[in-house]
Amino acid sequence: MSKQNRVFVLDNHRNPLMPCHPARARQLLKKGKAAVFRRYPFTIILKEREDGGVQPLRMKLDPGAKVTGMALVVSFQRGDVVLWAAELE
Structure with missing residues (x-):
């Protein structure tokens, strides 16, 4: 299993989509096609x-x-x- 950083993605009705690579999320945010929905876990919402x-x-x-x-x-x-991975103590 390989581990990669991913960004959670929501459509404009707040339904989950497949997570994307952070570089793709930066492109969407820079072009104004997405906005930050939540900072932790980092989630964007597509407009x-x-x-x-x-x-x-x-x-x-x-x-x-x-x-x-x-x-x-x-x-x-x-x-x-x-x-996505996390540890619970």
Whole structure:
């Protein structure tokens, strides 16, 4: 599994879309096609997009003795990709 930074994306009705790469999010913000919806986790909202396809995600948990790991994973043709990860103490 590879881990990449991703930015959460919402359409203009606040429905979730597939997360995008931070560079793509910067382009959308700079062109005025998106706005910052939330700072943590960083989420943008698209101004003109009304719907879009999403791929199935899996939530993986790793319960440990002191810390529980959580990850959102999507399966692509090139393999599994971690879209978001966090630790819960």
